[in-house]
Amino acid sequence: DGGITQSPKYLFRKEGQNVTLSCEQNLNHDAMYWYRQDPGQGLRLIYYSQIVNDFQKGDIAEGYSVSREKKESFPLTVTSAQKNPTAFYLCASSLRTGAMNTEAFFGQGTRLTVV
């Protein structure tokens, strides 16, 4: 089935550790996005990428890093510099900007908890 796969579903991290969240899509989409959601809140954009080997910071990029070496993959690393990383992380993808249909689709999310 075509779709977006995020892993793991739940992730626990000790303070001071870096962790990487996986996001893979087989929809042949060019654009990919990472969002953060805190309890009872909306979605805030962390990073986004329109093409391979290119990405831009969103509204809350501090303490996060990404890479886009392959079209299908857009991993997010939560570094020790992120002061409050406990949150729900959602990955999305869409056709490239300028396409007729830019509808975005989301993965099932990763719940990250710092212990």
Next chain:
Amino acid sequence: GIQVEQSPPDLILQEGANSTLRCNFSDSVNNLQWFHQNPWGQLINLFYIPSGTKQNGRLSATTVATERYSLLYISSSQTTDSGVYFCAVPLGRMDSSYKLIFGSGTRLLVRP
């Protein structure tokens, strides 16, 4: 940047009731999406609706781009409709990098 406002922030319905959720945006947009976030956190695509009206079962949506708003109608609500409803619009130009901006959501609870 563009502002996206949703109303009401919270809504409680009795099963079988109808409701209308609203999304206002501060600038012209070339697409708009409605999502339903279920209790497990997954975002389900409801409508991709740059303009006009679309219907899918008990749900329908209307976007009036010239007046910068969109409405989501839920008829004969069911308990499974509970969750948070988000609208989202793109910020940026179609021929360059753009990002999807979300409203703060409407939290819906349908009671049996």
